[in-house]
Amino acid sequence: MTAAAPHHTAEKLCRLLSDMTGQTVSEGRRWRIESSLRPLLRARGLTSLDALIAAIERDPGGPLAAQAVDAMLNHESSFFRDIGVFRTIEQSVLPRIRDAAREKLLRIWCAGASTGQEAYSLAMMLKRMGPMWDDWRISIHATDVSPAAIETARRGRYTQMDMQRGLPINELLRWFTAVGDDWQLSDEIREMVSFSADNLLDPRRVSGLFDLILCRNVLFYFPEETKRAACARLAAFARPGTYLVLGAGEMLTGLGSRFVSCRDLNCIYIADRRSDPTRPDRYASETLAS
Numbered sequence: 001m002t003a004a005a006p007h008h009t010a011e012k013l014c015r016l017l018s019d020m021t022g023q024t025v026s027e028g029r030r031w032r033i034e035s036s037l038r039p040l041l042r043a044r045g046l047t048s049l050d051a052l053i054a055a056i057e058r059d060p061g062g063p064l065a066a067q068a069v070d071a072m073l074n075h076e077s078s079f080f081r082d083i084g085v086f087r088t089i090e091q092s093v094l095p096r097i098r099d100a101a102r103e104k105l106l107r108i109w110c111a112g113a114s115t116g117q118e119a120y121s122l123a124m125m126l127k128r129m130g131p132m133w134d135d136w137r138i139s140i141h142a143t144d145v146s147p148a149a150i151e152t153a154r155r156g157r158y159t160q161m162d163m164q165r166g167l168p169i170n171e172l173l174r175w176f177t178a179v180g181d182d183w184q185l186s187d188e189i190r191e192m193v194s195f196s197a198d199n200l201l202d203p204r205r206v207s208g209l210f211d212l213i214l215c216r217n218v219l220f221y222f223p224e225e226t227k228r229a230a231c232a233r234l235a236a237f238a239r240p241g242t243y244l245v246l247g248a249g250e251m252l253t254g255l256g257s258r259f260v261s262c263r264d265l266n267c268i269y270i271a272d273r274r275s276d277p278t279r280p281d282r283y284a285s286e287t288l289a290s
């Protein structure tokens with residue numbers, strides 16, 4: 001196998017990735033395509049990327065296309081990733097949501113949740129916060145375009161390496177059990193999170209309005225117009241006052257989003273109270289009522 005995929009081959013694979021997820025691969029990162037797909041080629045006994053493309057073209061909607069896309073995605077995640085943001089959520093965002101709530105219901109959506117660490121970190125945090133959420137109904141829904149990542153997330157089993165990346169020892173001791181070389185998350189935390197394999201650009205199994213949305217380290221890989229579309233999708237699940245958390249360094253500047261930056265909180269945005277032009281009826285009434 002050559003070190004870098006020929007241009008037309010890389011082009012086809014990038015188009016497949018873009019069609020299925022909205023993500024683009026910059027020229028400078030195309031060399032990664034070959035290495036990310038190598039394990040799949042080996043597993044399928046395919047000798048080249050062209051052979052992979054031919055096999056996908058014979059069965060365009062089949063599992064191989066999804067597996068190839070999955071291999072090209074970056075699923076990097078860890079428990080309590082960017083701990084400062086989790087502190088902000090715990091100390092500022094959640095108390096503000098609680099104070100402003102009209103009923104004891106907290107709905108959180110993790111969009112682009114990868115293998116579950118982000119959603120489970122929130123669940124562990126809510127448990128740690130203790131009695132203040134005791135009589136609340138809490139729902140955390142986590143989605144990712146990758147069915148394989150969602151399957152891993154649902155299972156809640158993590159490697160030693162996953163555990164060493166950001167998980168405080170007290171959370172490990174409280175919520176995980178060693179199983180061989182891996183660690184199994186307790187049912188109590190797993191049951192706080194529901195999952196669905198959903199594309200952020202067309203989230204069919206997501207419904208209702210959320211108080212808090214996390215979409216961290218996902219928009220980064222979208223071109224400008226896809227970022228705009230993704231923000232519009234997120235906004236459709238937000239009520240005025242919904243908080244949005246982005247990854248460190250991700251910004252909404254210039255995207256015309258209805259989320260505005262919380263000046264005092266890093267990485268945190270809030271849905272403003274102007275009516276949403278795409279859903280005028282809903283927001284007009286909510287704005288009046290709030």
Ligand SMILES: C[S@@+](CC[C@H](N)C(=O)[O-])C[C@H]1O[C@@H](n2cnc3c(N)ncnc32)[C@H](O)[C@@H]1O
Nearest residue numbers: 021073075076077112114144145199200216217
């Ligand atoms: C780098 S990971 C970030 C995971 C987690 N949010 C975090 O910050 O730790 C990005 C995730 O976004 C997912 N993703 C990419 N495009 C997506 C899309 N169109 N819809 C939903 N998820 C997507 C990828 O599959 C990947 O698991």
